[in-house]
Amino acid sequence: xxxxxxxxxxxxxxxxxxxxxxxxxxxxxxxxxxxxxxxxxxxxxxxxxxxxxxxxxxxxxxxxxxxxxxxxxxxxxxxxxxxxxxxxxxxxxxxxxxxxxxxxxxxxxxxxxxxxxxxxxxxxxxxxxxxxxxxxxxxxxxxxxxxxxxxxxxxxxxxxxxxxxxxxxxxxxxxxxxxxxxxxxxxxxxxxxxxxxxxxxxxxxxxxxxxxxxxxxxxxxxxxxxxxxxxxxxxxxxxxxxxxxxxxxxxxxxxxxxxxxxxxxxxxxxxxxx
Amino acid sequence: xxxxxxxxxxxxxxxxxxxxxxxxxxxxxxxxxxxxxxxxxxxxxxxxxxxxxxxxxxxxxxxxxxxxxxxxxxxxxxxxxxxxxxxxxxxxxxxxxxxxxxxxxxxxxxxxxxxxxxxxxxxxxxxxxxxxxxxxxxxxxxxxxxxxxxxxxxxxxxxxxxxxxxxxxxxxxxxxxxxxxxxxxxxxxxxxxxxxxxxxxxxxxxxxxxxxxxxxxxxxxxxxxxxxxxxxxxxxxxxxxxxxxxxxxxxxxxxxxxxxxxxxxxxxxxxxxxxxxxxxxxxx
Numbered sequence: 001x002x003x004x005x006x007x008x009x010x011x012x013x014x015x016x017x018x019x020x021x022x023x024x025x026x027x028x029x030x031x032x033x034x035x036x037x038x039x040x041x042x043x044x045x046x047x048x049x050x051x052x053x054x055x056x057x058x059x060x061x062x063x064x065x066x067x068x069x070x071x072x073x074x075x076x077x078x079x080x081x082x083x084x085x086x087x088x089x090x091x092x093x094x095x096x097x098x099x100x101x102x103x104x105x106x107x108x109x110x111x112x113x114x115x116x117x118x119x120x121x122x123x124x125x126x127x128x129x130x131x132x133x134x135x136x137x138x139x140x141x142x143x144x145x146x147x148x149x150x151x152x153x154x155x156x157x158x159x160x161x162x163x164x165x166x167x168x169x170x171x172x173x174x175x176x177x178x179x180x181x182x183x184x185x186x187x188x189x190x191x192x193x194x195x196x197x198x199x200x201x202x203x204x205x206x207x208x209x210x211x212x213x214x215x216x217x218x219x220x221x222x223x224x225x226x227x228x229x230x231x232x233x234x235x236x237x238x239x240x241x242x243x244x245x246x247x248x249x250x251x252x253x254x255x256x257x258x259x260x261x262x263x264x265x266x267x268x269x270x271x272x273x274x
Numbered sequence: 275x276x277x278x279x280x281x282x283x284x285x286x287x288x289x290x291x292x293x294x295x296x297x298x299x300x301x302x303x304x305x306x307x308x309x310x311x312x313x314x315x316x317x318x319x320x321x322x323x324x325x326x327x328x329x330x331x332x333x334x335x336x337x338x339x340x341x342x343x344x345x346x347x348x349x350x351x352x353x354x355x356x357x358x359x360x361x362x363x364x365x366x367x368x369x370x371x372x373x374x375x376x377x378x379x380x381x382x383x384x385x386x387x388x389x390x391x392x393x394x395x396x397x398x399x400x401x402x403x404x405x406x407x408x409x410x411x412x413x414x415x416x417x418x419x420x421x422x423x424x425x426x427x428x429x430x431x432x433x434x435x436x437x438x439x440x441x442x443x444x445x446x447x448x449x450x451x452x453x454x455x456x457x458x459x460x461x462x463x464x465x466x467x468x469x470x471x472x473x474x475x476x477x478x479x480x481x482x483x484x485x486x487x488x489x490x491x492x493x494x495x496x497x498x499x500x501x502x503x504x505x506x507x508x509x510x511x512x513x514x515x516x517x518x519x520x521x522x523x524x525x526x527x528x529x530x531x532x533x534x535x536x537x538x539x540x541x542x543x544x545x546x547x548x549x550x551x552x553x554x555x556x557x558x
Contacts (some may be wrong), residue, residue, distance in 0.1 A: 039421045039451045139316055166449045169316050169478045170520045196451045237452035240523040247549040253556070264530045271556045
């Protein structure tokens with residue numbers, strides 16, 4: 001059984017247009033799935049449906065075999081956490097520590113145990129030095145790390161990142177992407193990341209491509225990027241390395257590497273063979 | 275003609291215990307007619323710098339000469355309105371500032387405010403919406419119904435409708451999808467090339483800066499630490515390390531090729547340019 005199962009899911013904000021138009025796919029436990037698609041393709045809507053923040057119109061979403069609906073919502077919410085786009089809109093506590101404590105207090109965790117949990121996750125996101133800082137005095141990347149620590153402290157099975165890096169500066173983006181890659185190594189955590197960052201897709205296990213509310217592709221990143229023309233047709237970009245390979249292909253040189261170093265080596269070999 | 279910062283400093287919370295010198299003795303000449311990028315780490319003073327360009331912030335020390343205006347510290351400024359018409363500032367996440375019931379009403383607000391007649395303002399607004407490629411069918415729609423990229427272009431149209439000579443964009447592509455970003459980039463390149471507008475862009479996106487901006491200003495702790503050609507900056511390993519710049523992938527690719535014995539010219543700035551040069555060398 002897959003951890004998350006979507007079965008012919010439909011949703012519309014109003015009656016005319018279907019924001020999610022008959023989507024089915026599964027997500028395995030411990031995997032890292034990126035969801036891409038142009039603005040308005042239904043990415044964020046889909047995430048909200050999985051998290052039970054919007055009610056599906058028809059079809060079914062199962063998490064751990066539980067149908068995502070009003071009846072099961074509190075059990076579902078215990079299983080998942082969401083990191084939102086805007087780092088400034090998700091703080092409650094007056095210090096980093098308090099902020100992480102908030103969720104634990106709601107779950108009635110004993111205070112001596114709480115202290116231990118907080119320290120564990122502050123350490124995990126690398127914010128030890130900032131424990132007593134006010135969140136507003138942190139950088140964007142650090143704020144997102146606080147949000148992630150707060151979610152990790154709840155020990156969720158699933159973490160949804162809803163464009164969590166798009167408002168960050170390049171340094172912050174890099175930090176958070178690295179943290180996501182590290183979390184992905186933990187088999188007990190399933191990651192779903194909605195992203196515009198095509199380079200992030202390369203570090204995920206699977207990629208879901210949406211177009212106009214429909215499932216366009218669901219495959220491993222290399223498979224997704226092996227059809228650059230298909231992605232361009234639906235207004236999506238391809239990673240830099242793929243663009244380079246594409247340009248060489250136009251000029252009759254086929255290259256295979258998936259990183260720049262390898263690619264340049266291939267070129268050197270080509271050079272000495274011709 | 276240029277935009278000249280002369281020994282300009284800006285201090286937040288002046289005379290208070292929390293006083294913070296956000297800009298520290300800036301001397302900088304930005305060429306009119308150029309596309310100039312302002313880069314630097316978060317908190318280096320980029321937004322503070324550009325907010326001086328239309329006098330949203332005033333200098334605490336020094337002065338700024340821009341177009342025919344001269345803004346001097348501690349002097350009463352009489353020309354703020356014409357200055358703000360001539361220097362259009364598009365804020366970060368400018369789509370959050372749309373407030374009118376319809377797209378056209380939102381765009382027309384600026385030109386009406388700057389004293390254009392009703393008819394002129396309508397004409398300017400329609401022209402601006404066409405420039406940003408917002409289809410006529412959206413003119414009477416609520417801005418809230420548009421996509422993120424469309425909203426941002428409507429916000430930019432609101433500035434263009436006032437017919438500014440200098441356009442300042444603070445993080446214009448942040449948070450947009452690739453197609454949305456490309457539209458914004460094409461827009462400012464064409465405003466520069468065909469209408470000869472001076473474009474100043476604050477950005478963290480070094481890929482975009484490398485590809486499209488002639489000149490780059492690097493700020494660090496409120497000081498200008500570099501101002502010059504963008505290509506020179508990103509081909510200087512010492513500067514890159516000194517300023518902790520994240521290298522655009524295209525530059526990483528160029529460096530990797532050079533290290534392996536390929537000769538790539540400094541001017542090659544697109545994948546096509548570079549691949550073209552490599553092909554000539556492997557097929558010799």
